[in-house]
Amino acid sequence: MAGLATGGLPPRRQGLMRRRARRQRAFRWVVVTVLGVFFLLPLLAMLEFTTRGAGGRLSFDTWRLLFDWGRLRATYPDLSVGITDSAGLVVLTVLLMLVLLVPTVIWVRLRLPRLRRVVEFICLLPLTIPAIVLVVGLAPVYAWVTYFLGGSSLTLTFAYTILVLPYAYRAIDAGLSSIDVRTLAEAARGLGAGWGTVMWRVVLPNIRSAVMSAAFLTVALVLGEFTIASLLNRSNLQVAINLLGKSSAGMSVAVSLAALVLAFVLLMLLSLVGGRRRGIPKENNS
Amino acid sequence: MAAVVTRPAEPASDNRGRLSRVLTRGRSLLGVVPFFAFVAVFLAVPTLEVTIGAFTGDDGQPTLSNVGALMNGYIVDAFISSILLSAVTAVLGAVFGALLAYVLVTAKEGGLLRRVVTAASGVLAQFGGVTLAFAFMATIGLPGFVTLFLRDNFGINIYSGGVWLYEMPGLVLVYTYFQIPLMVIVFLPALDGVRPQWREATESLGGSTWQYWRRVAGPLLAPAFLGSTLLLFANAFSAYATAAALVSQGSPIVPLQIRSALTSEVVLGQQNLGKAMALGMVVVVAVVMWLYALLQRRTAKWLG
Amino acid sequence: MTGSIEMAATARGDQRGVAVRLDGLRRRFGAVQALDGLDLDLAPGELVALLGPSGCGKTTALRVLAGLEETDSGRVLVDGRDITTTPANRRDMGMVFQAYSLFPHLTAQENVEFGLRLRKRAAGERRRRAAEMLELVGIGAHAGRYPHQLSGGQQQRVALARALAIEPQVLLLDEPLSALDAKVRVQLRDEIRRIQVEVGTTTLFVTHDQEEALAVADRVGVMRDGRLEQVGPPADIYLRPATPFVADFVGLSNRLPGRVVTGAVEVLGSRLPLVDPVGAPKDAADVTALVRPEAVDVAADPDGTGRVLAVSFLGPTSRVTVELPDDVLVVAQVASARLAELASGTAVRVELHPVPTALA
Numbered sequence: 015m016a017g018l019a020t021g022g023l024p025p026r027r028q029g030l031m032r033r034r035a036r037r038q039r040a041f042r043w044v045v046v047t048v049l050g051v052f053f054l055l056p057l058l059a060m061l062e063f064t065t066r067g068a069g070g071r072l073s074f075d076t077w078r079l080l081f082d083w084g085r086l087r088a089t090y091p092d093l094s095v096g097i098t099d100s101a102g103l104v105v106l107t108v109l110l111m112l113v114l115l116v117p118t119v120i121w122v123r124l125r126l127p128r129l130r131r132v133v134e135f136i137c138l139l140p141l142t143i144p145a146i147v148l149v150v151g152l153a154p155v156y157a158w159v160t161y162f163l164g165g166s167s168l169t170l171t172f173a174y175t176i177l178v179l180p181y182a183y184r185a186i187d188a189g190l191s192s193i194d195v196r197t198l199a200e201a202a203r204g205l206g207a208g209w210g211t212v213m214w215r216v217v218l219p220n221i222r223s224a225v226m227s228a229a230f231l232t233v234a235l236v237l238g239e240f241t242i243a244s245l246l247n248r249s250n251l252q253v254a255i256n257l258l259g260k261s262s263a264g265m266s267v268a269v270s271l272a273a274l275v276l277a278f279v280l281l282m283l284l285s286l287v288g289g290r291r292r293g294i295p296k297e298n299n300s
Numbered sequence: 301m302a303a304v305v306t307r308p309a310e311p312a313s314d315n316r317g318r319l320s321r322v323l324t325r326g327r328s329l330l331g332v333v334p335f336f337a338f339v340a341v342f343l344a345v346p347t348l349e350v351t352i353g354a355f356t357g358d359d360g361q362p363t364l365s366n367v368g369a370l371m372n373g374y375i376v377d378a379f380i381s382s383i384l385l386s387a388v389t390a391v392l393g394a395v396f397g398a399l400l401a402y403v404l405v406t407a408k409e410g411g412l413l414r415r416v417v418t419a420a421s422g423v424l425a426q427f428g429g430v431t432l433a434f435a436f437m438a439t440i441g442l443p444g445f446v447t448l449f450l451r452d453n454f455g456i457n458i459y460s461g462g463v464w465l466y467e468m469p470g471l472v473l474v475y476t477y478f479q480i481p482l483m484v485i486v487f488l489p490a491l492d493g494v495r496p497q498w499r500e501a502t503e504s505l506g507g508s509t510w511q512y513w514r515r516v517a518g519p520l521l522a523p524a525f526l527g528s529t530l531l532l533f534a535n536a537f538s539a540y541a542t543a544a545a546l547v548s549q550g551s552p553i554v555p556l557q558i559r560s561a562l563t564s565e566v567v568l569g570q571q572n573l574g575k576a577m578a579l580g581m582v583v584v585v586a587v588v589m590w591l592y593a594l595l596q597r598r599t600a601k602w603l604g
Numbered sequence: 605m606t607g608s609i610e611m612a613a614t615a616r617g618d619q620r621g622v623a624v625r626l627d628g629l630r631r632r633f634g635a636v637q638a639l640d641g642l643d644l645d646l647a648p649g650e651l652v653a654l655l656g657p658s659g660c661g662k663t664t665a666l667r668v669l670a671g672l673e674e675t676d677s678g679r680v681l682v683d684g685r686d687i688t689t690t691p692a693n694r695r696d697m698g699m700v701f702q703a704y705s706l707f708p709h710l711t712a713q714e715n716v717e718f719g720l721r722l723r724k725r726a727a728g729e730r731r732r733r734a735a736e737m738l739e740l741v742g743i744g745a746h747a748g749r750y751p752h753q754l755s756g757g758q759q760q761r762v763a764l765a766r767a768l769a770i771e772p773q774v775l776l777l778d779e780p781l782s783a784l785d786a787k788v789r790v791q792l793r794d795e796i797r798r799i800q801v802e803v804g805t806t807t808l809f810v811t812h813d814q815e816e817a818l819a820v821a822d823r824v825g826v827m828r829d830g831r832l833e834q835v836g837p838p839a840d841i842y843l844r845p846a847t848p849f850v851a852d853f854v855g856l857s858n859r860l861p862g863r864v865v866t867g868a869v870e871v872l873g874s875r876l877p878l879v880d881p882v883g884a885p886k887d888a889a890d891v892t893a894l895v896r897p898e899a900v901d902v903a904a905d906p907d908g909t910g911r912v913l914a915v916s917f918l919g920p921t922s923r924v925t926v927e928l929p930d931d932v933l934v935v936a937q938v939a940s941a942r943l944a945e946l947a948s949g950t951a952v953r954v955e956l957h958p959v960p961t962a963l964a
Contacts, residue, residue: 147579500670503693505693
């Protein structure tokens with residue numbers, strides 16, 4: 015009766031499963047720690063790099079400058095132009111993506127089911143066409159775009175809409191698959207709704223979170239795009255960061271970090287939006 | 301019998317029916333015109349431009365000389381480097397990403413760890429390029445945090461053999477940094493599809509943990525793992541921004557070769573060599589993505 | 605049965621039923637006491653069904669026996685040996701899960717061979733044994749199919765064959781039918797019983813479906829809040845429920861106002877004996893009696909106080925809902941042949957059969 019004095023659970027209860035759980039916990043900690051260091055170190059280094067003052071002292075000058083729009087515009091005009099352009103591109107591309115993709119995808123589901131595979135194929139095609147390849151073919155197209163619409167950086171929105179097609183399509187398609195579009199539409203039609211009403215008042219509200227995630231992904235992608243803007247000689251945030259890197263490394267690193275954090279916050283919001291949908295209670299095993 | 305009775309009435313109504321059906325169909329098709337028009341201009345035309353341009357000489361005549369020029373030593377080297385870089389970072393990313401994904405599925409469902417890591421993975425995998433290049437310059441560039449820390453505290457000079465950050469080893473490091481998160485994103489659904497019953501069934505049939513991994517989980521996850529690795533390969537192969545921001549001398553990989561072909565085309569008079577290289581890239585990526593799709597179909601059947 | 609005598613003989617030859625004892629099992633998950641001192645004995649070759657609502661601890665009990673869950677205290681004995689701390693993969697228990705437990709990358713045949721492969725049996729023996737098992741569960745023709753090519757019922761048959769192929773000491777069935785269509789469910793449940801009788805393996809069958817439990821089991825244990833309310837042959841459970849919970853959970857019951865009268869209860873003018881006269885409240889107490897529909901008789905009677913409210917046709921029998929004065933509703937089960945005289949709105953007289961009755 016050696017176990018008598020220990021109180022609580024006798025030793026044999028420290029069973030296999032608990033040992034296995036402990037081993038798994040240890041393994042998880044190792045993986046999380048090692049990869050955590052690998053992934054956080056560059057971010058911390060960025061923070062350190064941008065707060066490095068003269069003589070090794072802490073200095074927040076760079077950050078103060080970054081958040082002082084007036085002064086930033088005076089000091090780094092290219093950067094401020096890049097930020098404005100990217101902001102404009104975000105808005106335009108989200109709008110263009112929504113206007114172009116959402117009605118089409120819903121319409122194809124409702125009225126042209128045979129086209130569904132075609133649309134899917136087209137939307138996923140940009141995955142197999144690297145941006146660097148696309149830009150090669152886009153150059154002549156953009157000669158025409160410049161001819162008709164001028165050389166503004168905002169015209170990049172056309173190319174970006176192509177780039178976001180796969181991600182936006184998948185998000186919207188997943189949303190549509192999770193509801194029974196046909197039955198919804200038939201029910202609404204049976205109650206006297208026209209096709210416009212069906213799409214706008216019936217289907218769209220039911221895939222709102224899918225549309226939201228398509229929009230979030232678009233924002234993140236546009237904020238991070240460099241290849242096309244750079245090679246078509248347009249400006250955006252990433253082009254400006256790259257350009258700035260040659261003259262003022264501190265500021266370009268600071269902007270990079272700020273952009274990363276912004277994108278992270280966006281995707282975190284997205285996961286919260288998406289998470290609410292998955293609120294189906296799990297079946298409880300007795 | 302019933303068919304015979306209705307037959308005589310059919311031709312007339314069929315004609316009218318067909319006409320109205322064609323009209324309805326035509327009107328339905330109108331709904332997708334904007335999408336197809338846009339895609340034609342901004343996706344089909346550029347693709348054709350690349351494809352046709354690859355086989356067109358500077359004089360506008362059809363030629364195979366551009367594609368033939370792909371056999372030039374420096375272009376072949378660039379393709380080899382690109383493929384090596386993509387393969388190495390795909391494997392590194394796949395292994396570490398799979399480990400991280402496994403940690404996430406064994407964590408509490410809907411927990412903070414999973415949520416934060418997935419969101420962060422989304423950012424690092426897709427946001428990419430220039431930002432990450434600068435992150436690593438701030439970390440292990442010449443004035444980087446880690447570089448200085450190691451030099452000042454331990455007297456270690458990580459660049460004693462040359463500044464490798466701006467060459468291939470640097471690319472491997474930074475690419476791995478965005479490949480691991482991508483693996484997490486694409487491999488997680490497959491891991492989520494592994495049912496606890498399979499482990500329990502294995503145990504009740506007398507299997508050990510090792511036997512479970514070797515005979516059940518391993519074979520089940522293999523297609524998904526392989527497919528994800530291929531996707532990572534395609535991702536690295538297509539990447540441009542990181543290399544563009546990091547590498548300042550020479551053009552070791554294909555995307556950088558394309559850049560120099562694009563920016564110097566007028567001078568060299570080799571307008572369409574870039575298009576031939578671009579076509580070469582598309583061929584590689586298309587083959588890889590096709591294999592990926594095959595493996596994905598199997599995964600969907602097993603773990604869907 | 606005659607057709608399968610030969611099979612039964614060979615199967616029984618290498619099977620032996622063993623006794624199983626669950627002794628004072630306790631298990632707590634956070635705030636939930638899933639098992640609260642569970643005692644259960646299974647005789648060699650017996651099929652016991654654990655029945656209860658979701659969350660009553662029946663699945664936990666089965667998983668503890670399988671070794672997939674650990675207990676806080678209590679013992680598991682198989683054939684007299686204490687296996688409480690034996691890991692699941694050394695317990696020799698065949699288990700059939702609710703669904704999706706087949707390995708999707710293996711054919712039906714390979715699934716059934718899996719356990720034998722782990723035991724390093726020769727290929728020939730594996731194949732023969734697997735074929736035999738697939739034949740036993742009636743899907744020998746589909747041996748080469750993958751799980752996704754099989755229907756839900758066929759998948760569960762393969763799962764059963766896989767569990768039996770290793771000649772387990774104990775067979776554990778964890779709601780094996782609840783993911784199936786109603787018709788397949790009844791068919792497969794009868795077949796599980798046939799096969800279990802043939803191979804003679806001691807079996808624990810967990811379900812929340814009372815009809816299923818009563819149909820397949822030698823004995824049924826009704827569980828609630830981690831302990832057994834009653835264990836006994838199906839007929840006992842149904843006809844002589846030991847507690848109001850059992851009476852309520854097993855079968856459909858009318859809840860009728862009554863009054864205790866010396867060891868019996870008076871309901872709607874009839875005197876019904878009590879299941880548990882000792883534990884009953886004192887005389888003249890107002891109680892609620894649980895009365896089965898088949899213990900209620902309805903007859904058309906112009907002077908009756910009841911009125912037929914609704915009739916639902918169930919095949920050979922039908923259910924008639926009768927409204928009595930004071931807003932009392934009674935459901936009676938009658939032969940469908942008598943429906944003609946019991947149309948909705950008919951005035952009726954209600955009588956109760958004097959069968960042992962439980963109080964709520």
